[in-house]
Amino acid sequence: MKDNRSLVLNNTLNSDITISNNSLHFSSVKVSNDGNYQCVATNLFGPNTSPKYQLLVNYGPKSVNISGPVSVVIGSVITATLKCSADSRPTSEYGWKFNNQSVLGTGPMMSVIASLENAGDYTCVAKNPVTNISMSKTISLDVTGHSPAPPFQSRVGLILTALLALSLCI
Template identity: 40%
Template sequence: LNIKHGDSVMVWGCWTTCCNRWNQEFCCLPDNPEGEYPAILRVGENVTFSVNPLIAIEAGTWQFENNILVFWYPGDIMVGNGYEGRVSFNQTSLQLSLHSLQTNDSGVYILQSVKPSVQAQVSLSVQGEFTHTHTHTHTFTSDVLSCEVTGPVDSVYWMKDGVILFSNNKTSFSNQNKTLSISQLALSDDGNYQCVATNIVSNMTSVTYHLTVNYGPWNVTISGPAIAQTGDRVRLNCSALSQPPSDYSWYYNGTKVAEGAVYETASLTLNRSEEYVCTAHNNITGINSSATWNLTVIASPLQSSVLLMAFLVLVLTALTQCL
């Protein structure tokens, strides 16, 4: 008995009962030494069962799990209930075709006739496709990814950035590899994760899940001039290593004066040599970190000249009074 699907042919099974035809023993021998294993097809495919070697059977049946698929006799063919439109049969070649396979089509198919006395059978396994989705549980120190699979699965493995993951002191697998646990999260764990589920007829890779490792703020830094002249407006920039990016607040003399990474002072006066504080806040990690900036204000050249002239006037006035 041959099974055909697509362009390939798999020889399967043999007559289980020999018959005497024209005083000769008529038996087939199994052409496939691995005949004890069922033929495997996917859901939605078509399959054709054919007889090899071909013999003439005037009346017989194709059966599946005690249900008659086809019954034929000279001049007529009858299709069993529930198989109308799914089964086609050639009475000359004895080929039986079954269309749009479903998982419940898995089982043993039997060709049987009384005259001549023939019985042959073949096993068919229809494997369904599977789907999967991601779920995950995240903390700041660990992460758990789960691969939810629907359908028959032989194995599951995980990849990060296209490279297969193996268990180590940080990475472990459970639930038949469907759950990936990562402990002691580090920046190197940031990346694209996928689970791959396979069965004997197909494999499927999940959509990419990007694991973002949140951290910081670290290394808060203020940049800007350390010395400015009276009348200047100074721009200070604050930055930090942080994921997600931090929010920034500026403080002067303990009072919040601005928000944002960039702060521009008001016009400076001579008595404004002071300290500015930038605080970075990560709203995911909840961490605050600060840096300070000391700005020294000096008189501008024009103001220095005016002050010098005023000083000289005062000195001359004092000398005149003394004389």
């Protein structure tokens, strides 16, 4: 039985499963084979069902996706948050790269300060720790606008402009 139902071995879903010497054999394990299996033995006194055996099929990552903005305007936000996800069992471990060089950090989320220096390609690498398979996805983050001048510089510029205007009037 699989998942409390009789296991039908002559259909397309279970075409890679056979029974031999009271054992279940998988010629090619698929994600659809994941589930709880039980053996049912029947004799003159009736059926006897074994305890459940949970088969977990580890896989992936099959696909990697990055969600978040692809464009930010300086001043409209302070940081842009990128989130990486992957279809994988067990859950993938995540790492981030900037412009395919420097490693920025680990984890499924990356916060990027909205500045011109941070415009570029962000790559998320998802790695399944059991299957040892890695897959990556890259997005380009476009940052537009002007970086605000530091407060001291803008005040000095304003004062110098006012002094120049006053000196021209005299």
